[in-house]
Amino acid sequence: MKKFATTAGAAMVMALISNAAHACSPDGKFLVKLHGTAVLPDGELTDVPFASPAIAAALPADANTKADNNVVPTISIEYFATPNISVETYCCVTKHNVTGTEGLAGAELVDDIYLVPATITAKYHFNEGGPFKPYVGAGPAYFLYLKDKAGSTSQALGVTDIDIDDELGFVLQAGIDFALSDNGLGLSVDGKKYFIDATAHYFDADGAEVLTTEHKLDPWVVSVGLSYRM
Template sequence: MKTFLMLGGAALVLAATPAMAQDDTERAGDIQFKVLATGVLPDGKITAVNVDLVGLPANTQTKASDNYVPTIAVEYFLTHNVSIETIAGTTQHDVDATAGLPVGAELVSDALLLPATVTAKYHFDLGAVKPYVGGGVAYFMWLSDKPGAATIPLGVTDTDLSDEFGFALQAGFDVPLGDKGFGLSFDAKRYFIDTTARWFAGNTLAIETEHKLDPWVISAGVAYRF
């Protein structure tokens, strides 16, 4: 969070100074298409236990696994420096115990997430490297999930992770390669978003917990602007 605050402060200082001469090949109305390798790194924990029919240990904690996936980003430039970006891709995670229960016990399996995200970005004219900062809204949609292997012997028949709105902060930089629109792109997002996890035994809600997810999403790849 401190890193983003520092970047935001730098953005305000740079935005207040005259922009360098604009590259004639980069204009309002341009579209930039990116193909990226992305690491999704959750940084969450249980924040509340709403229902507990099984008697969880008081110090129970969990963590979602990291995942590495291909993603696509599409960016539209409203002006030379201001753009709107959205990403496309899905990521799959398990949720395991880290405290209270046996460490590594799988509680949720194959949770498939679609992290719908739209951000607004401000790009700085600093020569060959073009840094940016941004922020926007996100909606995490859980497309599927299954009871973890450790819960099935306890009678759990179904799990559910709630879809939720949140927001994201973003920073990164693009590196144009020549004047044909091709380039490299490096991006970091920090999401601030929660979910409610529920475990069912038949029709009975056995456990309900609130989770902070707050993943880092780190991407690098190639870009084409036209």
């Protein structure tokens, strides 16, 4: 899946480069967007499939978790097969921490989670005339976890390493493109709702797994920025 996502992204970039020599147009085949993007995950603890006796004794019955928000730059590339139908992929790396809530309030569990939300959506554009062009979309998403580390609370319980499973999920999308000029420059507002979970594995210094937790991520991803069609 990682290889597929990389290959698909590279193919779209090469197609964009080969098309760049053509004059820019509001009806061009390619649309590039540069956004500021807010990534707003949930992170709620949904299950604890496994806990060592020592860890289980330290977990309160009302333990819960949350993941913090982040704002990152993103770039997306969209190909229009017809005036109404397109395929889009976008790229970003977002960073998050997971902390405790309720019975674990203030606990620092996982720090510096670097995540690539690899996403491809098929979109339908409502071309009603005029500069405003709303759209809806849907498609698969694959969350790739690049790096993370145990938070201070986890370390105090003997955790030295954490591994978060890559996960496949689904995304719904809606937004609007607004033409600012006749040469392809525009403004874009986009919203995505992901449906995806996460499983985290906690290990001690001997490499033994001492805790497994499952979480609901289901992030909202909201983007605003400029677009350029060619």
